[in-house]
Amino acid sequence: MIFCARTRDIEVKVEPFFQTDLSRPNDNCYVWSCSVEVINHSDHHICIVARYWHAADEFGLVRDFGDSATVLGQPVLGPGQHFLYSSAGPLKTPSGVMFGHCLMQMEDGELLEIALPGCSLNSPYAGHSLN
Secondary structure: OOEEEEEOOEEEEEEEEEOOOOOEHHHOEEEEEEEEEEEEOOOOOEEEEEEEEEEEEOOOOEEEEEEOOOOOOOOEEOOOOEEEEEEEEEEOOOEEEEEEEEEEEEOOOOEEEEEEEEEEEEOOOOOOOOO
């Protein structure tokens, strides 16, 4: 399932995938990867400065993932351009949710917080879906 969010003219699409080969259910380690696409629908150049993800397991324990986009190289997107990257992380339970935001810098220097869509994370090991 693809989850979408749009802030002003910046769209973000996220598709989570459960990673069976990386997960170790007997050790309470459930790993997801996400394909993330940022699309610039504006008439201006934007730069991805930082991204902040929060993952909550089925007990509500929140783990924060953030960086200064150094892994991404702080890409600049022109009008109509898009940027695709992958991210991954573990939870200690078979289901949870992810949500967050990106910090973008506009051409004029304005910093804009862009919503990352909330994503449901449900593995085949989840007895029921809470999300």
